[in-house]
Amino acid sequence: MGKSTKLPLAGAALTATLALAACGGDTGGLSAPDEDEQGGQSGTSASLATSWGPSDTDWYLYGAESMALIEESSALDITVQESAGSEENAIRMDAGEVDLGMIDVQGAETALGEHELAALYPISIVLWQLVVGADTDAETPADLDGLHWNAGPIGGGSTQITMDALEALGVTPDYYEAGLGDAVSAYAGRQIEGFSYRGAGVQATGAILEASSSRPINLINFADEDIATVQDQNPAIVPVDIPGGTYSDVPNDIQTLGYWGVIVAAAPELSEDVAYEVTAQFWENIDEVNERLPQTEGLTPEVAIDELLLPLHPGAARYYEEQGIDIPEDMIR
The missing domain is CATH 3.40.190.10 (Periplasmic binding protein-like II)
Structure with a gap:
């Protein structure tokens, strides 16, 4: 057996202003993008509900931080909901109650069996x-x-x-x-x-x-x-x-x-343009993501594709392909 993975010691637990976060409630599911008057992919707009973890855990804070950053740099309107965790998130996405969520791939498989969720990007080890x-x-x-x-x-x-x-x-x-x-x-x-x-x-x-x-x-x-x-x-x-x-x-x-199997996922029915926009805004703001979420330091699109354990959403795949990354056809949901 090789040596253990040694990770840099991150700072103290994150503090976050959670005005964005909405605990509980069904605010939507699988929203289609609105037409943007100015056109262009960066103008894709939609209201999204996302589901993360219990409100007293880092996962909820990470969800609030990362979704706030994506919302700030896009025309998306995003709410963050708490949940019991990965299995509940998978079930809620599968049922169309939320659009995106944090899942553990194996937890999703436990909850859904032959599930149909698709990956956007990993969040951390x-x-x-x-x-x-x-x-x-x-x-x-x-x-x-x-x-x-x-x-x-x-x-x-x-x-x-x-x-x-x-x-x-x-x-x-x-x-x-x-x-x-x-x-x-x-x-x-x-x-x-x-x-x-x-x-x-x-x-x-x-x-x-x-x-x-x-x-x-x-x-x-x-x-x-x-x-x-x-x-x-x-x-x-x-x-x-x-x-x-x-x-x-x-x-x-x-x-x-x-x-490595904890990712941000979506149901395949989520609009391709919206999935593209979320993925693009995450990666195009990765330096600030690293500042807010220390566990993402060192994460690149290439690493993401190597580590993902779930097929990609077509919208996410389009973004990675635009970065010159070859995506096997069987890796797209």
Whole structure:
């Protein structure tokens, strides 16, 4: 097994003005572009509803930040809604309740089976932080067996993938199913022994800092053989290092699970022009995207095409082809 992926330590948790964000509510689905008086692709206009994750997670903040940037630089009117996560987003896109959303590809497959969603672009590499109380003395995945532990909320794509990874290792915690905020409260109140958080980058996460302030934490370390076993079940998994000192309770480097399969997706019925416009505005503003979303640093259209695990929307494919990237025909939905 090769060395773990080492990612640069990003800044503190993002702060964002979320005036754009609209929590809940069905604001549309598969909007067609309006005619623009000035013409030209940059004038494509439409009202879009997008769905991301629970409002207390980085994914929701990333959604609000990235969609705000795209809205600012285009004629699109975009709302950001919270959800349980990837599986719910996939179902809502498939049903035409929202136009775009953040999905974990495998989570979408779990939710929809032979789904018909299409990719626009990846959002980042993500990694798991498996938190456990320092007072449990748990250090490895095997130590989670039988512990009352939270893998995530029902409907979250990462929840099922986390459970599948532990099952591949023969580990079965006594699962507690709750959103991140409730899990942190349950951890502080000693109702559970820990919880899983999957997010972008290796920066300290606010929810884990909050948990550690009331009860010291440890992070579960995956040995090389653990990673190899999980990869047999899920080849997309890669090892990633969380640097020691990211949390004051955890002085040593921790090897954990990483994954490239989290993307911004749309239903194929979304207008080709709108899909093109969203994709184009993301990439044409990538420097500012990097400033707002540190986990996208180093991401290029070429990397995106190499890493995408879902076929492209025709509108997105048109943008990539305009950049001189050869797109195999079977990679277009």
